[in-house]
Amino acid sequence: MKSLILIMISGALINNVVLNQFLGICSFLGVSKQLKASASLGGAVIFVMTIASAVASLLYTFILKPFGLDFMKTIVFILVIAALVQIVEMFLKKKSPSVYKALGIYLPLITTNCAVLGIALTNVQNEYNFIESVLAGFGTAVGFTLAIVLLAGIRSRIREEDLPAPVRGAPIVLISAALMSIAFMGFSGLSF
Amino acid sequence: MNKYLERLYNGLIKENPTLILMLGMCPTLAVSVRAMNGIGMGLSTTAVLILSNFVISLLRKVIPNEVRLPAYIVIVASLVTVTELLIEAYLPSVYKALGIYIPLIVVNCIILGRAEAYANKNTPGLAVMDGIGMGLGFTIALTLAGLVREFVGAGTAFDLRIFPKEYAVGIFIQPPGAFLVIALFIIIMNAIGIKTRQRELVNNDGCNGCCATCMTRCENAKEDEAK
Numbered sequence: 001m002k003s004l005i006l007i008m009i010s011g012a013l014i015n016n017v018v019l020n021q022f023l024g025i026c027s028f029l030g031v032s033k034q035l036k037a038s039a040s041l042g043g044a045v046i047f048v049m050t051i052a053s054a055v056a057s058l059l060y061t062f063i064l065k066p067f068g069l070d071f072m073k074t075i076v077f078i079l080v081i082a083a084l085v086q087i088v089e090m091f092l093k094k095k096s097p098s099v100y101k102a103l104g105i106y107l108p109l110i111t112t113n114c115a116v117l118g119i120a121l122t123n124v125q126n127e128y129n130f131i132e133s134v135l136a137g138f139g140t141a142v143g144f145t146l147a148i149v150l151l152a153g154i155r156s157r158i159r160e161e162d163l164p165a166p167v168r169g170a171p172i173v174l175i176s177a178a179l180m181s182i183a184f185m186g187f188s189g190l191s192f
Numbered sequence: 193m194n195k196y197l198e199r200l201y202n203g204l205i206k207e208n209p210t211l212i213l214m215l216g217m218c219p220t221l222a223v224s225v226r227a228m229n230g231i232g233m234g235l236s237t238t239a240v241l242i243l244s245n246f247v248i249s250l251l252r253k254v255i256p257n258e259v260r261l262p263a264y265i266v267i268v269a270s271l272v273t274v275t276e277l278l279i280e281a282y283l284p285s286v287y288k289a290l291g292i293y294i295p296l297i298v299v300n301c302i303i304l305g306r307a308e309a310y311a312n313k314n315t316p317g318l319a320v321m322d323g324i325g326m327g328l329g330f331t332i333a334l335t336l337a338g339l340v341r342e343f344v345g346a347g348t349a350f351d352l353r354i355f356p357k358e359y360a361v362g363i364f365i366q367p368p369g370a371f372l373v374i375a376l377f378i379i380i381m382n383a384i385g386i387k388t389r390q391r392e393l394v395n396n397d398g399c400n401g402c403c404a405t406c407m408t409r410c411e412n413a414k415e416d417e418a419k
Contacts, residue, residue: 020367022222026301029217071277074295075269082262114218114299121292166382170214171375178371185366 007132011139014190017115018147019181024115028148029173031106038152042145044103046138048088048110049119052081053137056120057130077120085110115144150180196321203325210333211381215301219293220334221370227350230338232286233293234331236275240297241330242323243271245311249319252312264307265298272297302330333377340373341365 015021018028024045031041056077064073089107092100110116119140123133154176163172209215216237223233247267248255255263276294280287287294297303306326311319342348345364347355363369 022218022367022370023296025217025221071273074273074276074298075266078265078269078298079262082265114296117299118292118296121295125292166379169382171379171382174371174375174378178368178375181366181368181371182363185368 004132004135007128008135008139008142009190011119011136012143012146013184013187016143016147016184016187017119017140018144019177019184021118023118024113024144027110027113028144028151028177029170032148032151032155032173035149035152035156037106038148039145040102041106042141042148044106044110045113045115045144046141047103048081048085048107049116049141049144050134050138051088052084052116052120053123053133054130055080055084057123057128057133060124061130073121073124074117078117081110081116081120115140147180147184151177154180196318199318199321200325200328203322203327203329204332205329207326208329208333209302209305209326210330210337211377213305214378215305216330217374218296219300220337221374223290223293224334224337224341224370224373225345225365226289226342227335227338229289230334230336231331232283233290234327234334236279236286236290236294237297237300237302237330238324238327240268240271240275241303241306241327242320244268244303245306245319245323246316247271248307248311249314249316255312260312261304264304268303268307269298302326337370337373337377340376341369345369 011017017023018025027041032038059076059080060073064070064076069076085107089100092103092107119137123136126136128136151173155173158172158176167175203209207213210217210220219233219237223229244264244267248264251263251267272295275297276287279290279294306322310322314322339349341364342350343354344361345366346362347353347357347360364373
């Protein structure tokens with residue numbers, strides 16, 4: 001039980017996927033312009049990453065490993081994630097239009113979000129079982145959401161500031177991310 | 193200038209994927225801890241990029257337009273798997289240093305971006321040259337970022353000690369240093385006015401939805417234009 005909680009906390013805070021492992025930087029920098037959009041993307045990522053970790057873990061344990069197809073994992077996982085995003089999109093469109101409306105345009109972006117593929121591969125590397133993989137996926141996605149929502153909040157303040165021209169745009173966002181990353185380094189004290 | 197050489201110049205300087213187009217930020221931030229890592233990652237990506245550009249260019253008349261993205265992903269993922277196995281077998285130290293970022297070359301925006309923007313419209317020869325140019329441009333930017341971080345953060349350059357470790361600023365080899373160094377690069381580029389070409393690229397075919405950043409950047413540019 002303790003190890004399960006630790007896996008989640010480690011995914012969300014200690015090894016934060018964006019600020020510590022640099023996965024999903026594209027959407028982290030691209031979508032964090034508005035608070036609402038970042039929260040929606042975060043929701044979509046939590047949804048997809050949890051399901052993707054579960055499916056990837058099942059596929060790996062029951063198909064890839066018994067047949068000695070370990071080396072196929074990259075190609076299988078990326079296709080599974082792409083297909084999964086499509087299925088989730090279609091399912092939500094039909095069954096829950098309100099959720100679809102909130103998450104809709106962000107779902108396709110997730111296919112190319114390297115964090116989803118990254119976490120599926122990390123789970124395999126760490127030899128997590130099914131439950132551990134799902135929790136790791138969920139924790140990581142929560143960490144992503146936390147980081148992107150915080151950054152969006154900071155960016156809404158930055159917009160009002162009078163900055164020197166060369167620093168405007170991407171550089172100041174990266175500097176904010178660096179400061180956030182320093183703050184998140186403090187969580188490394190939590191690992192025991 | 194010969195159009196093959198023009199491709200090299202384009203990738204290395206005019207449209208440098210990392211410094212000018214800001215593509216492939218994940219590996220740039222992640223592996224730039226040491227200059228040697230930058231070279232390893234850059235060359236692995238270059239190898240995949242050259243081969244994927246070549247294969248996609250050869251198949252450009254065969255792949256139906258509707259399913260081109262999945263087809264590209266399969267091609268790139270196969271090539272990445274081959275590269276990964278080769279690195280694991282022959283360069284175990286590089287494999288250990290780069291770890292999970294080698295399979296993640298699959299989702300590197302540069303590769304799908306070049307497939308969309310260049311390889312599927314041009315002959316194999318030109319596509320290969322484009323791959324070499326872009327790949328080397330990426331390698332140089334990565335190595336440069338690695339060199340700066342390694343020098344300031346650990347006092348070494350290419351693993352050779354330049355000044356004692358006690359004087360090094362440790363934060364630069366920690367995750368926050370990656371953000372700071374890349375921010376610094378962009379500030380310098382902005383200050384000397386290199387960024388102006390970006391808008392032009394955005395309005396052309398530079399970004400056919402390869403990743404979130406490119407898409408958002410397109411939207412932003414169009415908004416600015418509308419104003």
